[in-house]
Amino acid sequence: MKKVQYGIIFLLLVANTLFAGNKHSTKNNNQKSYAKFPYWIQMMDDENTNYFEAQKAFEAFWEHRERPLEENEILGQGNEKYINDDKALAKRMKKLPAESQNLSFQYKKFLHWTREVKPYVQEDGHILTKAERLKIFNEGK
Numbered sequence: 001m002k003k004v005q006y007g008i009i010f011l012l013l014v015a016n017t018l019f020a021g022n023k024h025s026t027k028n029n030n031q032k033s034y035a036k037f038p039y040w041i042q043m044m045d046d047e048n049t050n051y052f053e054a055q056k057a058f059e060a061f062w063e064h065r066e067r068p069l070e071e072n073e074i075l076g077q078g079n080e081k082y083i084n085d086d087k088a089l090a091k092r093m094k095k096l097p098a099e100s101q102n103l104s105f106q107y108k109k110f111l112h113w114t115r116e117v118k119p120y121v122q123e124d125g126h127i128l129t130k131a132e133r134l135k136i137f138n139e140g141k
Contacts, residue, residue: 034060041106044113050125051117058110068104 033039034057043054120128128136 051121052125068107
């Protein structure tokens with residue numbers, strides 16, 4: 001009887017170890033696919049997306065890419081010479097890879113999205129839906 005119990009315990013330990021290893025490799029595969037494709041663009045429009053997962057996808061995608069210029073970088077401190085010089089600005093923008101130029105709008109949209117939804121992010125990453133926000137607002141009256 002003890003041999004059967006030990007056998008079952010051993011099988012459970014082996015199964016648990018295999019499951020944990022598989023879970024870890026799935027996490028790495030997600031990270032790799034996030035780096036290859038901008039899933040974060042689709043995540044912004046999905047009402048059921050996890051905020052932290054979207055952040056992870058965004059950071060993984062841009063980890064080895066040059067990020068688009070932001071307005072404060074173009075017109076901010078130390079860049080006053082670009083304010084009235086459209087040619088210099090155009091030259092600076094052309095230095096970015098074509099891939100980044102095409103994604104610059106989505107990049108800025110994502111940054112705006114993160115600022116807008118951050119107050120509604122729950123501890124588990126769930127973002128309150130518009131209906132949930134409205135319910136909270138109506139309860140506060």
